[in-house]
């Protein structure tokens with residue numbers, strides 16, 4: 630069995646494309662490790678067009694419901710499967726999954742989004758989920774009335790700090806450079822809170838503790854002076870890494886691993902493979918953008934298949 634199209638990824642990009650593919654009766658296989666994508670951890674999302682507000686879990690549930698409603702002769706759904714490789718074969722392309730399954734398609738849409746960048750500090754991996762976390766909205770309430778740190782200086786870091794200020798005793802933000810990448814208004818608002826402090830121009834170099842996080846060590850980037858701060862929780866918000874490892878042997882990626890695309894069509898540099906959403910070189914990362922980009926890809930794939 631050779632599908633017309635294999636869509637990889639169950640975030641807004643993959644799901645939007647799959648709904649369109651099913652309605653256009655393309656013989657489609659949709660494969661995802663999980664439903665919903667990155668904002669599944671959000672307490673509330675206020676900008677998913679057409680819905681005043683909903684939680685990340687509700688968004689994921691809606692994606693699943695919408696796609697299941699289109700499941701049938703033209704759309705097959707495999708969830709809980711991670712794609713581990715993508716290669717060229719005579720019929721088009723072959724994917725392999727971590728469940729040892731193989732599927733072939735004439736065309737492929739990669740919509741695997743991105744994950745969190747890890748901090749390169751000593752013991753950071755040892756304390757992951759033992760006080761060191763990558764999600765303030767998921768784990769923040771566990772640190773009520775405690776001193777915590779946020780690492781990063783972009784909007785995600787400041788938004789995490791804002792959430793934590795609602796229940797933590799103090800929040801100290803550590804930023805690598807002298808300036809913050811976050812919007813000026815957000816920075817100003819967050820730093821005004823008396824429970825908030827920010828340390829600039831430093832690298833966090835070590836996480837301290839026995840069973841759980843008890844503190845961190847940071848180094849001034851100019852003077853090399855090292856200091857320690859006692860905290861019970863560390864929230865890391867230093868950026869994203871595209872989930873593109875499994876395509877690196879077939880698709881040209883940029884220096885940070887994003888799939889290069891033509892923004893008019895979402896075509897990658899390999900004929901027959903399209904990509905959309907946060908896994909690509911697109912500049913802005915939003916649910917609506919990912920979904921829109923994927924719909925653009927799908928229109929182009931449909932045209933491509935039907936004009937060959």
Ligand SMILES: Cc1cc2nc3c(=O)[nH]c(=O)nc-3n(C[C@H](O)[C@H](O)[C@H](O)COP(=O)(O)OP(=O)(O)OC[C@H]3O[C@@H](n4cnc5c(N)ncnc54)[C@H](O)[C@@H]3O)c2cc1C
Nearest residue numbers: 638639640642662663666667712742743906907914915916
């Ligand atoms: C904490 C947080 C809050 C956010 N809040 C908002 C918000 O309020 N509004 C907004 O518009 N945007 C928000 N964003 C940004 C938004 O979530 C992303 O821009 C969007 O999710 C990107 O969608 P995507 O489909 O490209 O990828 P993702 O959402 O990353 O989805 C990728 C999907 O691919 C699957 N996958 C990954 N690798 C594989 C593989 N090898 N095989 C199979 N499946 C795989 C994953 O399981 C996932 O389902 C937020 C992001 C974060 C991190």
